[in-house]
Amino acid sequence: MGDIKYYKHITALITISFIVNIAILLILNITSASQYFESLYGIKKTFVIQLFFWSALGATIACSLFMSEDKETNEVERAKNNPDPKILRYPDVIDVFLYLQRIITSSILGVIGALMLFAGLIFFEANIEVLSIKHRMFFVIFCFLIGMYQRNFIAYLGKTFRRIIEDKNK
16 A cells, blocks of 8 residues: 655655746746747737646645645554554555646646636626736736645536536526
8 A cells, every 4th residue: 555655756746846837937937038938929828828837836835735744644643553554545656646637737727717717807898908917916826726726626616517507407
């Protein structure tokens, strides 16, 4: 049932994710690089790329917190005279890939959430051609939080979908 050595693999994955996400966000916010990417992809697409990495950063933090809680739970259980095998469970290679999948999935969900916000703004005829710093920060925080709380966002989408379907059936 797993091996303690996989915590090292998960830690490496989380560390690499932190470094890559922060490096890309820094590069995308350097004026010359930002201008280059905006000329290449346009302002909106460049901003969506940033939102992807903000969501990934939130997911990386969530994974780091989860891993530390999981490791602590295993250490406490292992110290007992008769550890409960239902509680004492070390990660395996699949868990390492699940951490990576969580980071990527949360990043994609962050972009989906941002697109939903964009659609809402367009529906209410707000001008999204020029996003102010306040608007941009709201999107960044929103995507970061989706990355951190992926399950809550998915639950919200499920409830919203059910509500829409139920209203159509009435």
